[in-house]
Amino acid sequence: MGNRDDIEEMSGGNANVLTTVLKLIDKYDLYGQVAYPKHHKQSDVPEIYRLAAKTKGVFINPALVEPFGLTLIEAAAHGLPMVATKNGGPVDIHRALNNGLLVDPHDQQAIADALLKLVSEKNLWHDCRINGWRNIHLYSWPEHCRTYLTRVAACRMRHPQWQMDTPLDDANADESLGDSLKDVQDISLRLSVDGDKPSLNGSVDPETGNDDLEIEDQVKRVLSKIKKNGPEASLEAETEKPNKSGGGASMTKYPFLRRRRRLFVIALDCYNENGEPEKKMLQVIQDIFKAIRSDSQLSRISGFALSTAMPLSETLDVLKNGRIQPTDFDALICSSGSEVYYPGMSQCTDLEGNLCPDPDYATHIDYRWSDDGVKRTISKLMHFSSPEGKAGEKQESGPPIGVLEEDMESSNVHCVSYLIKDSTKARKVDELRQKLRMRGIRCHLMYSRNSTRLQVIPLLASRSQALRYLFVRWGLNVANMYVILGENGDTDHEELISGSHKTVIMKGIVEKGSEALLRTSGSYPKDDIVPSESPLIAHIDFGQRSEDILTALKGLSRYSSGM
């Protein structure tokens, strides 16, 4: 609004606000006391704040809701006390700077009182001005980045399991933090306003002016604290060692995954009408193995992961039926992404030789997870059908009609699994998610296995998030992962397509998925989420020769460092 040629040409809302302001100026005869310049340049803005501060004025932001409040930061940096809305960002700014008063923007009298208080109580005005100056460095870019990085580092420390780091992981952490620090310095240089100060800090508070080195020191201190707390595991060399439990020499201390340069993720679950796994799934796994292994160089640098809605026990049974060794896979992502296993890794195998889920992943996804809450709420939402037969509506009269029952065999500590007894009465994922969120329950929901199951897992877990986890934990770049999917799938199918990994869609293998239970009518269309054409997506047909599968995979690799 501060830049206009003609009020008539302004947008309706802006024109209304400005017209109201001008009328009020007229009504209360404020001519000569109010400045509303038609135009100003960015470079004029500091002068305006300075003028207000020089005349012992106050900056006021009475927004009904203020998402952040950059103007309040600017005012404080110029020694101008503030009166600001108590709704939104100004609450945090006030807590950090203590440079003024907060008001209810609906309360005209409170606004007038606060303004009058600040301009009439000289000591208060002066204290707010000094407090603003003293504390404004908290909002400089370097300080902001330091706080951010320190908090991220502290999050890592909250999760002791993350400290199973390998020596290589430590090197990566150093590197990435080093990059971040470099960014901090770059940003601070870019923000140099006068050209003679290295950062916004310098222009505001001379005492904290030259602190880039100090930032670097502080972040390094946090990092070294993390390292110091790390287990001996981080000091031990990564060596292959036989497993006590009889796993033999094929057992390794860390998953092979961390040495792979390509990961082929097979996410081709196909089920019959009853949700039982179909044999063709095994054939396609063999076809993919064959295709990759036919190229000796590719085979040497590649690993495989299986990503499935099935629990581990069932996954192992299916593999056994197809005479496929679990150790053919570097990772098994089971129960729709609620568990990750590493066949062949000694630390993820118990004394009897049974696979145990990755404890780091379990700790990571445990955030805000409450299976009790999920069970209570889902059963309330789903055990009723409406008079019109609309899914899940509560029927006021008559007995509740069950839509699902808990499937204990497919459940685990991070997955509540249900058998769907009547999929026509099941509520859509969109609707369930919204209702659960309104009740404060944060989770990921998906229908799977040909709409015969509903699986509820933690918010941080999913089949696609498990891939990001593998990247963070074991350093295998997501861009070098090739996710092989059917053209249909569970309701998490779309999540597995979008992202920076490569996707291969195999036609003719998964005849029916569960996607009909994903969206409510009127929801956003699939095209808004999944690109129909993308250089990261290739298509192949079920039953295609391994040479053709290999060609399709190699075609995709052009968009990475090369296969």
Ligand SMILES: O=c1ccn([C@@H]2O[C@H](COP(=O)(O)OP(=O)(O)O[C@H]3O[C@H](CO)[C@@H](O)[C@H](O)[C@H]3O)[C@@H](O)[C@H]2O)c(=O)[nH]1
């Ligand atoms: O007439 C004007 C109005 C604003 N500004 C400048 O523009 C910037 C942003 O002003 P603001 O009115 O807060 O911008 P909005 O884009 O409307 O606000 C959004 O963006 C801000 C900056 O991120 C956040 O502080 C707010 O919370 C958020 O609502 C500030 O540097 C102001 O000094 C001008 O130069 N002239």
Ligand SMILES: O=P(O)(O)OC[C@H]1O[C@](O)(CO)[C@@H](O)[C@@H]1O
């Ligand atoms: O008073 P309202 O209608 O909440 O509008 C406040 C908005 O106006 C601004 O203060 C300036 O555009 C925004 O920062 C803020 O979101």
